[in-house]
Amino acid sequence: xxxxxIDTALELCSACVATETTDGVDLLAQESMTLARxxxxxxxxxxxxxxxxxxxxxxxLSRVAVTVGPGSxxxxxxxxxxxxxxxxxxxxxxxxxxxxxxLLAPQLAxxxxxxxxxxxxxxxxxxxxxxxxxxxxxxxxxxxxLLEEAADRLGAGPVILVGSGAASLxxxxxxxxxxxxxxxxxxPDIAWVASLGLVADPAHALPRPMxxxxxxxxxxxxxxxxxx
Numbered sequence: 001x002x003x004x005x006i007d008t009a010l011e012l013c014s015a016c017v018a019t020e021t022t023d024g025v026d027l028l029a030q031e032s033m034t035l036a037r038x039x040x041x042x043x044x045x046x047x048x049x050x051x052x053x054x055x056x057x058x059x060x061l062s063r064v065a066v067t068v069g070p071g072s073x074x075x076x077x078x079x080x081x082x083x084x085x086x087x088x089x090x091x092x093x094x095x096x097x098x099x100x101x102x103l104l105a106p107q108l109a110x111x112x113x114x115x116x117x118x119x120x121x122x123x124x125x126x127x128x129x130x131x132x133x134x135x136x137x138x139x140x141x142x143x144x145x146l147l148e149e150a151a152d153r154l155g156a157g158p159v160i161l162v163g164s165g166a167a168s169l170x171x172x173x174x175x176x177x178x179x180x181x182x183x184x185x186x187x188p189d190i191a192w193v194a195s196l197g198l199v200a201d202p203a204h205a206l207p208r209p210m211x212x213x214x215x216x217x218x219x220x221x222x223x224x225x226x227x228x
Contacts, residue, residue, distance in 0.1 A: 001062040002028070002054075004086060005194035006047065008039040008079035009071030009099045010120070010164065012187040015047045017054040017061070018194035025195045029053035032190060039078045047082065058090050065197020067188060068096035069210035070120055070128040070142070076209045083207055093202035098210055100130040100142050101196060102188030103162050108134055111160055115139060119150065119165035127165035128212050129153065144212040147172045154178070 007014040016030035029050045035042060051058060066083035069076050087094035103118035113135035120128040122144055129150045131140035140153045151172045158179035161170050164186040173180045197205075 005065040007067040008075040009067040010187045013042045014190035015050045016190045039075045064094045070212045094207045095200040095205040096207040097196045102193045105192045115159045119163045119169045121165040
């Protein structure tokens with residue numbers, strides 16, 4: 001099975017083509033760039049360059065995987081739109097991979113039964129948090145929490161943190177005497193997005209955005225101009 005994986009949820013704009021092997025996943029083509037903004041302009045040319053390095057072309061794909069959040073509202077819409085367009089054109093399923101799962105997966109693979117938490121900076125002193133261990137499964141489900149609340153949910157540790165909000169959350173935990181290790185990159189590895197997408201069930205891993213909170217911008221209900 002060949003999969004095209006796309007990630008625009010955070011500051012990375014990434015895509016890869018990967019295939020299943022007996023040892024896991026083999027990357028056939030990939031490209032990533034760090035962008036504060038401009039995912040909409042960068043993604044399609046990036047996907048075209050990646051696909052040009054895959055001999056099978058779009059006809060050789062079996063499915064598409066895309067990060068569904070939490071993350072940037074604009075970035076998520078860009079990635080989801082592109083993934084759905086490829087899926088529709090190639091008549092193949094599109095599966096969603098949460099950004100938190102993609103961050104957690106490599107650390108869970110390395111750290112056995114230890115507690116691992118993904119924390120994405122949600123601004124305003126908050127994070128998007130998910131915590132898991134290989135032994136216990138999901139310890140904290142995907143949630144939007146203030147830093148102090150997130151520290152409460154993680155308990156006495158020790159804990160390995162990953163993600164763009166890891167450093168801020170680690171500072172709160174260390175002030176409480178909790179043993180913390182900050183590991184991994186701020187954004188997901190596109191190879192892990194592909195790996196999770198390959199094992200996802202298209203009937204359940206739907207390509208729908210996971211926001212976890214409302215938008216920062218709110219309608220100006222009290223500043224309406226009266227109609228005549």
